Amino acid sequence: MAISVLVAGDIAFREAIAAALGREYTLVETESVTSAADALLASKPAVAFVDLRGESPAGSAICRRIKGAASTRLLPVVAFAEPGEDRTVAALDDGADHVLPFPPPRAELHARIRSALRNRLATERLEDASQVIFALANAVEAKDAYTEGHTERVGALAVEAGRLAGLDEEICEALRQGGVLHDIGKIGIPNEIINKAGRLTDKERIVMNKHPIIGERICEPLKSLRHLLPIIRWHHERLDGSGYPDGLKGQQFPVPAQILQLADIYDAITTDRPYHRARTRANAVEFLHGEANKGWRDHELVKLIGWAADTLNLGRTRDEDIPPPPAPIGQWRTE
Ligand SMILES: [Fe+2]
Ligand SMILES: [Fe+2]
Numbered sequence: 001m002a003i004s005v006l007v008a009g010d011i012a013f014r015e016a017i018a019a020a021l022g023r024e025y026t027l028v029e030t031e032s033v034t035s036a037a038d039a040l041l042a043s044k045p046a047v048a049f050v051d052l053r054g055e056s057p058a059g060s061a062i063c064r065r066i067k068g069a070a071s072t073r074l075l076p077v078v079a080f081a082e083p084g085e086d087r088t089v090a091a092l093d094d095g096a097d098h099v100l101p102f103p104p105p106r107a108e109l110h111a112r113i114r115s116a117l118r119n120r121l122a123t124e125r126l127e128d129a130s131q132v133i134f135a136l137a138n139a140v141e142a143k144d145a146y147t148e149g150h151t152e153r154v155g156a157l158a159v160e161a162g163r164l165a166g167l168d169e170e171i172c173e174a175l176r177q178g179g180v181l182h183d184i185g186k187i188g189i190p191n192e193i194i195n196k197a198g199r200l201t202d203k204e205r206i207v208m209n210k211h212p213i214i215g216e217r218i219c220e221p222l223k224s225l226r227h228l229l230p231i232i233r234w235h236h237e238r239l240d241g242s243g244y245p246d247g248l249k250g251q252q253f254p255v256p257a258q259i260l261q262l263a264d265i266y267d268a269i270t271t272d273r274p275y276h277r278a279r280t281r282a283n284a285v286e287f288l289h290g291e292a293n294k295g296w297r298d299h300e301l302v303k304l305i306g307w308a309a310d311t312l313n314l315g316r317t318r319d320e321d322i323p324p325p326p327a328p329i330g331q332w333r334t335e
Helices: 011-021 033-042 055-069 087-095 107-142 150-164 169-181 184-188 202-208 211-219 221-233 255-270 281-293 300-310
Strands: 005-008 026-030 046-052 076-079 096-099
Touching: 005 011, 005 033, 005 055, 005 076, 005 169, 011 026, 026 033, 033 055, 033 096, 046 055, 046 107, 046 150, 055 076, 055 087, 087 096, 107 150, 107 184, 107 211, 107 221, 150 169, 150 255, 150 300, 169 221, 169 255, 211 221, 221 255, 255 281, 255 300, 281 300
Parallel strands: 005 026, 005 046, 046 076, 076 096
Antiparallel strands: none
Protein backbone atom coordinates (compact mmCIF):
# COMPACT_ATOMS: atom_id res chain seq x y z
CA MET A 1 0.00 0.00 0.00
CA ALA A 2 1.29 3.42 -0.89
CA ILE A 3 2.26 5.55 2.07
CA SER A 4 0.22 8.71 2.27
CA VAL A 5 1.39 12.10 3.43
CA LEU A 6 -0.85 15.00 4.35
CA VAL A 7 0.21 18.31 2.80
CA ALA A 8 -1.62 21.35 4.17
CA GLY A 9 -1.11 24.77 2.65
CA ASP A 10 -1.77 26.85 -0.46
CA ILE A 11 -1.16 25.58 -3.98
CA ALA A 12 2.41 26.95 -4.24
CA PHE A 13 3.35 25.22 -0.97
CA ARG A 14 1.79 21.92 -2.02
CA GLU A 15 3.61 22.00 -5.36
CA ALA A 16 6.93 22.67 -3.67
CA ILE A 17 6.45 19.73 -1.31
CA ALA A 18 5.34 17.49 -4.17
CA ALA A 19 8.43 18.40 -6.16
CA ALA A 20 10.70 17.67 -3.21
CA LEU A 21 9.09 14.31 -2.43
CA GLY A 22 8.91 12.92 -5.95
CA ARG A 23 6.52 10.09 -6.79
CA GLU A 24 7.23 7.78 -3.89
CA TYR A 25 4.27 8.83 -1.73
CA THR A 26 0.57 9.50 -2.12
CA LEU A 27 -0.01 13.15 -1.32
CA VAL A 28 -3.27 14.09 0.34
CA GLU A 29 -3.58 17.81 -0.28
CA THR A 30 -5.66 20.17 1.78
CA GLU A 31 -6.02 23.85 2.45
CA SER A 32 -8.51 24.21 5.31
CA VAL A 33 -8.96 22.57 8.68
CA THR A 34 -12.28 20.99 7.66
CA SER A 35 -10.91 19.24 4.61
CA ALA A 36 -7.80 18.26 6.59
CA ALA A 37 -10.02 16.53 9.16
CA ASP A 38 -11.76 14.55 6.41
CA ALA A 39 -8.45 13.68 4.78
CA LEU A 40 -7.05 12.47 8.11
CA LEU A 41 -9.94 10.13 8.58
CA ALA A 42 -9.88 8.79 5.04
CA SER A 43 -6.19 8.35 4.35
CA LYS A 44 -4.42 7.77 7.71
CA PRO A 45 -1.26 9.61 6.64
CA ALA A 46 2.18 8.71 8.05
CA VAL A 47 3.17 12.33 8.51
CA ALA A 48 1.66 15.80 8.00
CA PHE A 49 3.51 18.69 6.37
CA VAL A 50 1.88 21.95 7.37
CA ASP A 51 2.66 25.46 6.17
CA LEU A 52 2.85 27.85 9.12
CA ARG A 53 4.57 30.69 7.29
CA GLY A 54 2.95 34.11 7.48
CA GLU A 55 1.38 33.12 10.81
CA SER A 56 -1.14 31.09 8.86
CA PRO A 57 -4.31 30.70 10.95
CA ALA A 58 -5.44 27.74 8.79
CA GLY A 59 -2.11 25.98 9.35
CA SER A 60 -2.14 26.42 13.09
CA ALA A 61 -5.78 25.29 13.25
CA ILE A 62 -4.78 22.10 11.40
CA CYS A 63 -1.87 21.46 13.80
CA ARG A 64 -4.10 21.94 16.82
CA ARG A 65 -6.76 19.73 15.35
CA ILE A 66 -4.29 16.92 14.74
CA LYS A 67 -2.79 17.14 18.24
CA GLY A 68 -6.12 17.66 19.96
CA ALA A 69 -7.83 14.47 18.81
CA ALA A 70 -6.96 11.17 20.47
CA SER A 71 -7.02 9.33 17.13
CA THR A 72 -4.43 11.57 15.45
CA ARG A 73 -2.38 12.81 18.40
CA LEU A 74 0.53 10.55 17.50
CA LEU A 75 0.69 11.71 13.87
CA PRO A 76 4.01 13.54 13.45
CA VAL A 77 3.59 17.11 12.23
CA VAL A 78 6.41 18.76 10.31
CA ALA A 79 5.76 22.49 10.04
CA PHE A 80 7.41 25.11 7.86
CA ALA A 81 8.07 28.51 9.37
CA GLU A 82 10.16 31.60 8.68
CA PRO A 83 13.56 31.55 10.37
CA GLY A 84 13.69 33.01 13.86
CA GLU A 85 13.31 31.65 17.35
CA ASP A 86 9.90 33.18 18.01
CA ARG A 87 8.44 31.66 14.83
CA THR A 88 9.87 28.26 15.73
CA VAL A 89 8.48 28.53 19.26
CA ALA A 90 5.03 29.51 17.93
CA ALA A 91 5.05 26.51 15.56
CA LEU A 92 6.03 24.11 18.35
CA ASP A 93 3.31 25.57 20.58
CA ASP A 94 0.80 24.94 17.81
CA GLY A 95 1.73 21.27 18.06
CA ALA A 96 4.44 20.89 15.40
CA ASP A 97 6.92 18.12 16.21
CA HIS A 98 9.60 19.52 13.89
CA VAL A 99 10.04 22.92 12.29
CA LEU A 100 11.82 23.27 8.94
CA PRO A 101 12.71 26.25 6.76
CA PHE A 102 11.14 26.82 3.36
CA PRO A 103 11.87 25.81 0.61
CA PRO A 104 11.95 22.28 2.01
CA PRO A 105 15.33 20.56 2.39
CA ARG A 106 14.70 17.56 0.18
CA ALA A 107 16.82 14.93 1.94
CA GLU A 108 15.45 15.91 5.33
CA LEU A 109 11.84 15.58 4.18
CA HIS A 110 12.53 12.00 3.14
CA ALA A 111 14.36 11.29 6.39
CA ARG A 112 11.44 12.71 8.41
CA ILE A 113 9.04 10.36 6.65
CA ARG A 114 11.30 7.36 7.26
CA SER A 115 11.57 8.24 10.94
CA ALA A 116 7.78 8.69 11.21
CA LEU A 117 7.25 5.24 9.70
CA ARG A 118 9.67 3.64 12.15
CA ASN A 119 7.88 5.27 15.08
CA ARG A 120 4.50 4.28 13.77
CA LEU A 121 5.55 0.66 13.64
CA ALA A 122 6.81 0.84 17.21
CA THR A 123 3.63 2.42 18.58
CA GLU A 124 1.45 -0.03 16.68
CA ARG A 125 3.32 -2.88 18.35
CA LEU A 126 2.77 -1.22 21.69
CA GLU A 127 -0.93 -0.89 21.01
CA ASP A 128 -1.05 -4.58 20.11
CA ALA A 129 0.41 -5.40 23.50
CA SER A 130 -2.16 -3.34 25.39
CA GLN A 131 -4.92 -4.97 23.32
CA VAL A 132 -3.77 -8.30 24.73
CA ILE A 133 -4.20 -6.98 28.26
CA PHE A 134 -7.71 -5.74 27.50
CA ALA A 135 -8.55 -9.12 25.99
CA LEU A 136 -7.26 -10.72 29.17
CA ALA A 137 -9.54 -8.48 31.24
CA ASN A 138 -12.51 -9.70 29.25
CA ALA A 139 -11.39 -13.28 29.83
CA VAL A 140 -11.34 -12.61 33.58
CA GLU A 141 -14.83 -11.23 33.43
CA ALA A 142 -15.97 -14.34 31.58
CA LYS A 143 -14.61 -16.48 34.47
CA ASP A 144 -17.40 -15.12 36.61
CA ALA A 145 -20.79 -15.59 35.03
CA TYR A 146 -22.47 -13.26 37.52
CA THR A 147 -20.48 -10.17 36.72
CA GLU A 148 -21.19 -9.94 33.01
CA GLY A 149 -20.92 -6.39 31.76
CA HIS A 150 -19.56 -5.29 35.16
CA THR A 151 -16.29 -3.79 33.96
CA GLU A 152 -17.90 -1.82 31.17
CA ARG A 153 -20.59 -0.41 33.47
CA VAL A 154 -18.01 0.48 36.11
CA GLY A 155 -16.01 2.38 33.49
CA ALA A 156 -19.04 4.26 32.19
CA LEU A 157 -20.28 5.17 35.66
CA ALA A 158 -16.82 6.29 36.79
CA VAL A 159 -16.39 8.48 33.70
CA GLU A 160 -19.77 10.12 34.27
CA ALA A 161 -19.00 10.76 37.94
CA GLY A 162 -15.50 11.95 37.03
CA ARG A 163 -16.99 14.53 34.66
CA LEU A 164 -19.35 15.71 37.39
CA ALA A 165 -16.33 16.03 39.68
CA GLY A 166 -14.69 18.26 37.05
CA LEU A 167 -11.83 15.88 36.20
CA ASP A 168 -10.21 16.50 32.85
CA GLU A 169 -10.81 14.33 29.79
CA GLU A 170 -7.55 12.44 30.10
CA ILE A 171 -8.35 11.29 33.63
CA CYS A 172 -11.88 10.38 32.57
CA GLU A 173 -10.43 8.23 29.81
CA ALA A 174 -8.20 6.57 32.42
CA LEU A 175 -11.34 5.86 34.45
CA ARG A 176 -12.95 4.18 31.46
CA GLN A 177 -9.92 1.94 30.93
CA GLY A 178 -9.53 1.45 34.68
CA GLY A 179 -13.13 0.23 34.73
CA VAL A 180 -12.19 -2.51 32.32
CA LEU A 181 -8.87 -3.40 33.94
CA HIS A 182 -9.38 -2.90 37.68
CA ASP A 183 -10.04 -6.55 38.47
CA ILE A 184 -7.65 -8.09 35.95
CA GLY A 185 -5.65 -9.47 38.90
CA LYS A 186 -8.52 -11.87 39.59
CA ILE A 187 -6.96 -14.02 36.91
CA GLY A 188 -4.62 -15.16 39.70
CA ILE A 189 -7.45 -16.00 42.13
CA PRO A 190 -9.00 -19.51 42.16
CA ASN A 191 -12.52 -19.75 40.76
CA GLU A 192 -13.86 -21.37 43.95
CA ILE A 193 -13.05 -18.19 45.83
CA ILE A 194 -14.35 -15.81 43.18
CA ASN A 195 -17.66 -17.60 42.84
CA LYS A 196 -18.12 -18.72 46.45
CA ALA A 197 -21.71 -18.15 47.54
CA GLY A 198 -21.02 -17.80 51.25
CA ARG A 199 -18.71 -15.76 53.41
CA LEU A 200 -15.00 -16.01 52.63
CA THR A 201 -12.81 -17.57 55.31
CA ASP A 202 -9.89 -15.51 56.60
CA LYS A 203 -7.52 -17.53 54.47
CA GLU A 204 -9.65 -17.06 51.34
CA ARG A 205 -9.92 -13.35 52.11
CA ILE A 206 -6.12 -13.05 52.16
CA VAL A 207 -5.93 -14.69 48.73
CA MET A 208 -8.76 -12.56 47.32
CA ASN A 209 -7.15 -9.36 48.61
CA LYS A 210 -4.11 -9.97 46.47
CA HIS A 211 -5.96 -9.19 43.24
CA PRO A 212 -5.13 -5.44 43.11
CA ILE A 213 -1.40 -6.14 43.35
CA ILE A 214 -1.54 -8.99 40.84
CA GLY A 215 -3.42 -6.64 38.50
CA GLU A 216 -0.82 -3.93 38.87
CA ARG A 217 1.92 -6.44 38.12
CA ILE A 218 0.20 -7.56 34.93
CA CYS A 219 -0.16 -4.02 33.58
CA GLU A 220 3.13 -2.61 34.89
CA PRO A 221 5.39 -3.57 31.96
CA LEU A 222 3.28 -1.57 29.50
CA LYS A 223 4.05 2.11 29.31
CA SER A 224 0.67 2.81 27.72
CA LEU A 225 -1.10 1.47 30.84
CA ARG A 226 1.13 3.09 33.43
CA HIS A 227 -1.31 5.89 34.25
CA LEU A 228 -3.85 3.24 35.28
CA LEU A 229 -1.67 1.57 37.90
CA PRO A 230 -2.83 3.72 40.86
CA ILE A 231 -6.46 3.01 39.96
CA ILE A 232 -5.83 -0.73 39.73
CA ARG A 233 -3.70 -0.98 42.87
CA TRP A 234 -5.88 1.21 45.09
CA HIS A 235 -9.45 0.36 44.16
CA HIS A 236 -9.99 -1.32 47.56
CA GLU A 237 -8.45 1.29 49.82
CA ARG A 238 -10.53 3.17 52.43
CA LEU A 239 -10.20 6.80 53.49
CA ASP A 240 -9.64 5.86 57.14
CA GLY A 241 -6.69 3.64 56.28
CA SER A 242 -8.47 0.32 56.84
CA GLY A 243 -8.46 -0.73 53.18
CA TYR A 244 -5.98 -2.82 51.23
CA PRO A 245 -3.28 -3.32 49.96
CA ASP A 246 -1.56 -0.20 51.32
CA GLY A 247 -3.87 1.20 53.98
CA LEU A 248 -3.79 4.67 52.39
CA LYS A 249 -5.33 7.43 54.50
CA GLY A 250 -7.28 10.54 53.48
CA GLN A 251 -5.51 12.58 50.83
CA GLN A 252 -3.12 9.74 50.02
CA PHE A 253 -6.07 8.01 48.37
CA PRO A 254 -6.33 9.66 44.92
CA VAL A 255 -9.72 10.92 43.80
CA PRO A 256 -9.80 8.94 40.50
CA ALA A 257 -9.19 5.69 42.41
CA GLN A 258 -11.93 6.68 44.89
CA ILE A 259 -14.37 7.33 42.05
CA LEU A 260 -13.56 4.04 40.36
CA GLN A 261 -14.01 2.24 43.65
CA LEU A 262 -17.43 3.80 44.27
CA ALA A 263 -18.53 2.90 40.74
CA ASP A 264 -17.25 -0.63 41.34
CA ILE A 265 -19.13 -1.07 44.61
CA TYR A 266 -22.25 0.58 43.22
CA ASP A 267 -22.33 -1.87 40.33
CA ALA A 268 -21.53 -4.85 42.56
CA ILE A 269 -24.40 -4.15 44.93
CA THR A 270 -26.99 -3.24 42.30
CA THR A 271 -26.46 -6.42 40.28
CA ASP A 272 -27.54 -9.97 41.12
CA ARG A 273 -24.68 -12.03 42.52
CA PRO A 274 -24.57 -15.54 43.97
CA TYR A 275 -23.74 -14.10 47.36
CA HIS A 276 -26.23 -11.27 47.63
CA ARG A 277 -29.54 -9.87 46.43
CA ALA A 278 -29.22 -6.69 44.39
CA ARG A 279 -30.16 -3.34 45.91
CA THR A 280 -32.16 -0.60 44.25
CA ARG A 281 -30.41 2.56 43.09
CA ALA A 282 -31.60 4.63 46.07
CA ASN A 283 -30.72 1.85 48.47
CA ALA A 284 -27.25 1.47 46.98
CA VAL A 285 -26.52 5.19 47.36
CA GLU A 286 -27.74 4.97 50.95
CA PHE A 287 -25.44 1.99 51.52
CA LEU A 288 -22.48 4.01 50.21
CA HIS A 289 -23.37 6.97 52.44
CA GLY A 290 -23.41 4.48 55.31
CA GLU A 291 -19.87 3.48 54.37
CA ALA A 292 -18.93 7.17 54.22
CA ASN A 293 -20.31 7.52 57.78
CA LYS A 294 -17.88 4.80 58.84
CA GLY A 295 -15.06 6.92 57.44
CA TRP A 296 -14.40 4.71 54.42
CA ARG A 297 -15.76 6.83 51.55
CA ASP A 298 -16.38 10.46 50.68
CA HIS A 299 -19.99 11.71 50.93
CA GLU A 300 -19.58 14.24 48.10
CA LEU A 301 -18.27 11.60 45.70
CA VAL A 302 -21.06 9.23 46.74
CA LYS A 303 -23.56 11.92 45.70
CA LEU A 304 -21.87 12.22 42.31
CA ILE A 305 -22.10 8.45 41.82
CA GLY A 306 -25.83 8.65 42.55
CA TRP A 307 -26.33 11.42 39.98
CA ALA A 308 -24.19 9.60 37.44
CA ALA A 309 -26.25 6.42 37.95
CA ASP A 310 -29.41 8.50 37.36
CA THR A 311 -27.98 9.92 34.14
CA LEU A 312 -26.94 6.51 32.84
CA ASN A 313 -30.00 4.76 34.27
CA LEU A 314 -27.87 2.12 35.99
CA GLY A 315 -29.44 -0.02 38.69
CA ARG A 316 -33.12 -0.79 39.20
CA THR A 317 -35.32 1.78 40.87
CA ARG A 318 -38.13 -0.55 42.09
CA ASP A 319 -37.64 -3.23 44.72
CA GLU A 320 -40.25 -5.49 43.12
CA ASP A 321 -38.11 -5.77 39.95
CA ILE A 322 -35.27 -7.45 41.81
CA PRO A 323 -35.21 -11.26 41.89
CA PRO A 324 -34.34 -13.20 45.08
CA PRO A 325 -30.72 -14.40 45.35
CA PRO A 326 -29.91 -17.80 43.80
CA ALA A 327 -28.23 -19.04 47.01
CA PRO A 328 -28.53 -18.20 50.70
CA ILE A 329 -27.23 -14.70 51.20
CA GLY A 330 -23.63 -14.74 52.33
CA GLN A 331 -22.01 -11.39 52.71
CA TRP A 332 -21.88 -8.12 50.82
CA ARG A 333 -18.91 -8.64 48.66
CA THR A 334 -17.74 -5.71 46.65
CA GLU A 335 -14.54 -6.71 45.00
FE1 LIG B 1 -15.05 -4.87 40.32
FE1 LIG C 1 -11.50 -5.52 42.88
